[in-house]
Amino acid sequence: RPGVRVWGVETQGAQAMSEALKAGGPVPVALTSIVSTLSAPSVSRLTYDHVAELVTEVLVVPDRDAVRGSLDLADHAKVWAEPAAGCLLPAARQVLERVGEGARLGLVVCGGNATTADMMAWTDHFSLR
Incomplete structure (x- = not known):
């Protein structure tokens, strides 16, 4: 599909590809x-x-936005995902700003390497409650 474009996403402090x-x-x-x-x-x-x-x-988002994305996935999509997948939502918003609201995006959501305790600690750390 030659019309398909692919974006990558990393978090600040995990920027091996963008660097x-x-x-x-x-x-x-x-x-x-x-x-x-x-x-x-x-x-x-x-x-x-x-x-x-x-x-x-390759887009780069802050850890705080990745955690917020994980919480949004849990709240709205009923999907438990670690911040490696949570960073997709803020990145998708950046892509939509570039290509326009009418674009169709596909997100590859994977990963389950975060515990409830991890998510609670990050939520507190970034004042996301």
Whole structure:
């Protein structure tokens, strides 16, 4: 489907791909995000090459927005998802600003690496109650 565009999303402090794209290849990054499942200390050359060729842009959102996205998925979609999936909602809002409200978006929601205690702690940390 040549008309399909793909965006990636990372959280601030887990920006291995966006930093690699800026640098023109894989670079080491310091991981500080609560979303530890989203990034590695660097991306592989193979992954970088695929993303550089096929992905429109890699968006970066704050941890707070990723946690808010997880809470929104739970409240509105009745889906329990960790912040690695929660970051999709704020990223999707950014995409809609770029391409227009009439666009049809598909989100790949996965991951279950957050416990109730994790979510409660992050909700308190970011004052999201």
